[in-house]
Amino acid sequence: MTDQLATRPAEHRSLRQLWAPLGRGLMLAAPGIIMLCGWQYASGRLIRESYVSKPTDIAKRLYELFATGEIWPSLAVTGKELVLSYVIGVTLGLLLGYALGRAPRAARIVEPYVMAFYGIPKIALAPLFVIWFGIGIWSKVMLAGTMVFFLVFYNVYAGVRSIDREVVNLAMVLGANERQLGRHIYLPAAAPFLLLGMRMAIPYAVIGVIVGEFTSSIAGLGLFINYASSTYDPASVFAGIFILLAFVMVMNALATRLERRLLRWRPSMQGVPPEAS
Amino acid sequence: MTDHDTQSALSFRAIRQSFPGLAGEPPLPVLNDISFEVPRGKFVSVIGPSGCGKSTLLQMAAGLLKQTAGQVFHNGILVSDVNRTIGFVPQQAQLLPWKTMIENVEFPLLLRGVKAAERRARAQQAVDKVDLTGFEGHYPYQLSGGMQKRASIARMLVYKPDTILMDEPFGALDAQTRMVMQHDLQTMLAAEGASVLFVTHDITEAVMLSDSVVVMSRRPARILAEVPIDLPRPRDMFEPHAIPGFAEAYDRVWSVFRSELKVRRAA
Ligand SMILES: Nc1ncnc2c1ncn2[C@@H]1O[C@H](COP(=O)(O)OP(=O)(O)OP(=O)(O)O)[C@@H](O)[C@H]1O
Ligand SMILES: [Mg+2]
Numbered sequence: 282m283t284d285q286l287a288t289r290p291a292e293h294r295s296l297r298q299l300w301a302p303l304g305r306g307l308m309l310a311a312p313g314i315i316m317l318c319g320w321q322y323a324s325g326r327l328i329r330e331s332y333v334s335k336p337t338d339i340a341k342r343l344y345e346l347f348a349t350g351e352i353w354p355s356l357a358v359t360g361k362e363l364v365l366s367y368v369i370g371v372t373l374g375l376l377l378g379y380a381l382g383r384a385p386r387a388a389r390i391v392e393p394y395v396m397a398f399y400g401i402p403k404i405a406l407a408p409l410f411v412i413w414f415g416i417g418i419w420s421k422v423m424l425a426g427t428m429v430f431f432l433v434f435y436n437v438y439a440g441v442r443s444i445d446r447e448v449v450n451l452a453m454v455l456g457a458n459e460r461q462l463g464r465h466i467y468l469p470a471a472a473p474f475l476l477l478g479m480r481m482a483i484p485y486a487v488i489g490v491i492v493g494e495f496t497s498s499i500a501g502l503g504l505f506i507n508y509a510s511s512t513y514d515p516a517s518v519f520a521g522i523f524i525l526l527a528f529v530m531v532m533n534a535l536a537t538r539l540e541r542r543l544l545r546w547r548p549s550m551q552g553v554p555p556e557a558s
Numbered sequence: 559m560t561d562h563d564t565q566s567a568l569s570f571r572a573i574r575q576s577f578p579g580l581a582g583e584p585p586l587p588v589l590n591d592i593s594f595e596v597p598r599g600k601f602v603s604v605i606g607p608s609g610c611g612k613s614t615l616l617q618m619a620a621g622l623l624k625q626t627a628g629q630v631f632h633n634g635i636l637v638s639d640v641n642r643t644i645g646f647v648p649q650q651a652q653l654l655p656w657k658t659m660i661e662n663v664e665f666p667l668l669l670r671g672v673k674a675a676e677r678r679a680r681a682q683q684a685v686d687k688v689d690l691t692g693f694e695g696h697y698p699y700q701l702s703g704g705m706q707k708r709a710s711i712a713r714m715l716v717y718k719p720d721t722i723l724m725d726e727p728f729g730a731l732d733a734q735t736r737m738v739m740q741h742d743l744q745t746m747l748a749a750e751g752a753s754v755l756f757v758t759h760d761i762t763e764a765v766m767l768s769d770s771v772v773v774m775s776r777r778p779a780r781i782l783a784e785v786p787i788d789l790p791r792p793r794d795m796f797e798p799h800a801i802p803g804f805a806e807a808y809d810r811v812w813s814v815f816r817s818e819l820k821v822r823r824a825a
Contacts, residue, residue, distance in 0.1 A: 450622045451652050453640040455713070456669040465665070469656040546656040548699045 334515035342516040343523065352505070356524070359502040362421045362490045363528070369422065370429025370486070371479055378434040382441025383467065399431050403489065407496040416497055425489025432485060433478040440474025441467050473547065476540050483532045487525055566631070567721045567753030568596040568619055573628035575614055576778075587778040588614055592628070594772050594784060596721070596755050601747065603756045603764035605811070606774030607818065612757045613649055616723045619755065620646050632721060645719030645752075647727045651706035653698040659709050660685060660694035666717040684712040687742060689735075703730045708739070715746070722754045728763065740767060741795040748792065761815065765789075765807050766798055773814045783814040 317336045324335035346352035381388045407424055414420040444467060452466050494503025502521055509517035575589040588611040596602045604612050617623035618630050621641035630637045632644060653662045664681040672680070685691060688708040698706055707730045714722065728736045744767065747754065758764050764771045765787055773782045787807050798804050 447648075447650075448652060448654065450620075450640070451646065451648060452654075452665075452669075454620050454622065454642060454644065454646045455666045456642050456717075458669075461669055465668075466654070469654070472656070546658075546697045546699070 331513065331515065334519050338516040339519045339523065342520045346517075346520060352524070355500060355502045355505045358418060358500040359490060359494070360528075362418050362425065362493075362501065363486055365418070366422045366425035366490060367429055367482065367486045370426040370482065371433050373426075374430045374433025374478065375437050375475060377430075378437030379441055379463075379467070379471065382438045382471070383463070385442075388438075395431075395434070399435070403428050404492055407492055410493065411497050416499055420496075421490045421493030421498070421501070424493045425486045428485040428489045429482040432482040433475065436474040436478030436481070437471050440471030443474075444470045472543050476536065476543065480533070480536045480540075483529055483536065487529055491525070565597055566595040567598045567600075567633060568755055569631040569634075570594050570615065570618075571629045571631070573615070573618065573630070574626045575611065575618075575623075576626050589625075590778040590780050592774075592779065592781060594781060596753050597769075598753050599751045600769040601754045601756065601767055602770050602772060603758055603768040604772045604774060605758055605761065605764050605815070606779060607776045608759070610774050610777050610779040612774065613725055616646070616648075616725050616755065616757060619723055620644060643719065643721075645714040645717070645722040647707075647710050647714050647722070647724040649725040649729075649757075651698075651703070651710040653701075653706055653709055653713075655698050657697075658694065659690060659696050659698070659701060659705075662698070662709055663712045663716055666713060670717065680716055681712075684716040685709075687715060687746070688712045688739070704732070704735065707731065711739075718750060718752075720752055722752050724754065725757045726759065727756075729759070736763075737795050743767070744792060744795065761808060761811050762798055765804065765811060766793055766795055771811050773811060773818075775818055782818065785810050785814065 320333070321336050324330050324333055381391060403424060406427075407420075410420040410424045414423050448470075449462060449466055452462060457465065490501075491503040491506070494501040495507050498504045502524060506518050506521035509515075509521065571593055573589050573592040574587075576585040576587040579585050592611075592615065594602070604615065606612055614623065618625050619632065619637060619641065621637045621639050632641060653659070654665065657665065660678075660681050663684055664677045667677040667680060682694075685694060688711050690705060690708055690712065693701060693705065698709075701709065707727060711724075711727055714724075728739055731739060740763065756764070756767060768787050771785045771787060773785065774780070775782050785807070789801055789803050789807060793801055
């Protein structure tokens with residue numbers, strides 16, 4: 282394959298290289314496009330349109346929502362809740378996971394309690410959070426933030442705990458003090474775990490915020506979806522869902538870029554040759 | 559304060575070590591009354607069968623393992639905590655995977671607060687010395703085992719410790735590179751006068767590099783003999799057999815070693 286390429290004239294090669302990413306993009310989009318086409322066909326023929334709407338209607342509705350600016354206030358509220366809950370959850374999870382990871386004695390006492398709280402289905406707490414933090418954004422931030430926190434906390438904690446004792450020992454012989462051990466050994470060793478936790482937490486942040494808004498709220502995308510479904514407007518429901526989907530995909534792409542940057546040192550990060558991916 | 563304390567870089571006194579056995583089994587005795595000295599500026603090798611406790615001795619000198627009984631002194635000071643003033647090349651290279659090769663080499667200087675420009679310059683020198691020029695930006699997983707080992711040596715050389723512990727540093731290298739590294743080590747030591755405690759399996763290497771070879775028995779290990787090697791320096795690492803007296807020195811070490819093999823065969 283490579284040999285063939287090498288013997289070809291240069292312009293063919295560059296043309297191929299130009300087409301390659303486009304081809305890959307098509308491959309990636311194909312299943313989605315097939316699904317949308319299937320949906321479009323089935324709607325009104327196999328399934329009642331009032332149940333599932335159809336892609337063209339949803340696209341039209343999406344266009345309307347943005348063109349008229351109708352969606353912006355909801356988006357702004359939900360966006361603020363998502364960002365706040367994610368940032369707060371990740372920060373606290375990182376801090377506490379790291380601190381407890383470095384203090385095994387304290388961890389032995391605290392861990393069972395954290396585990397117990399972790400086991401509580403947070404969704405079930407949604408009504409309580411409304412009572413505690415009000416009907417505004419903070420009940421949603423706290424609900425989603427708690428979910429994000431636990432995921433990041435557990436991953437960072439496990440990461441710090443999993444570090445090879447020999448590496449720490451050697452760093453100490455080379456002259457590292459406690460602070461330097463943290464900066465140069467524990468944090469980088471926990472980075473892959475942190476990033477895993479951050480990635481896992483993205484959909485949970487969305488779930489937490491939307492469930493919070495469903496439970497009771499005065500604004501937001503969850504309220505918009507809830508209202509649309511109670512007025513039998515499936516196109517709007519799906520439009521709202523597609524906006525959430527886009528948000529998760531963008532966040533995921535950002536997380537991937539962060540991973541590429543921070544985990545350059547890991548063989549698995551560049552093991553896949555460009556043709557195969 | 560005894561004579562030993564002021565003369566020796568390292569001093570092992572009546573060291574015993576046993577490790578807790580698996581559940582229900584008795585503890586495993588590894589070292590049984592080990593005493594020897596590494597005089598200042600001298601090169602002492604330790605050879606002995608695999609698993610006899612050579613790495614364990616180095617761990618004690620680095621302050622990473624508390625011996626069951628006995629004492630280790632470094633420059634006359636009792637080693638009771640992590641020893642941050644000693645150079646250590648562990649048996650596994652143990653580079654930090656998240657740092658590039660040259661960042662690994664720079665690491666001890668970074669920890670000592672050396673400024674970036676000087677750090678880079680000194681690290682580069684050490685990298686050149688172990689012949690890794692051109693691989694500065696590689697991460698450890700992109701280096702071969704032997705290259706990792708050489709980087710680990712450079713990381714030790716870079717901060718010029720006065721006492722050096724090396725655990726089979728040349729084990730993973732091919733014969734040619736090995737001789738070059740032995741030659742460079744000898745040259746460097748002649749210039750800097752560091753004291754070295756060196757672990758190896760290779761009798762030729764031990765004889766060629768050392769002022770004295772400590773031969774250990776199988777577990778629980780005792781010292782079978784301390785063989786002084788007084789071949790003139792510098793020694794030509796590429797032609798061991800051309801050195802007058804090499805064969806005799808080799809035989810003295812080998813005869814002690816062989817006695818241990820006989821015991822094993824009989825058992
Ligand atoms: N932390 C530990 N816990 C239990 N046993 C240990 C521990 N460290 C070493 N040992 C045991 O002590 C013995 C000596 O180990 P050591 O690593 O010092 O051997 P060595 O002489 O360096 O061998 P080699 O030449 O193969 O490297 C071995 O039998 C090993 O199983
Ligand atoms: Mg060993």
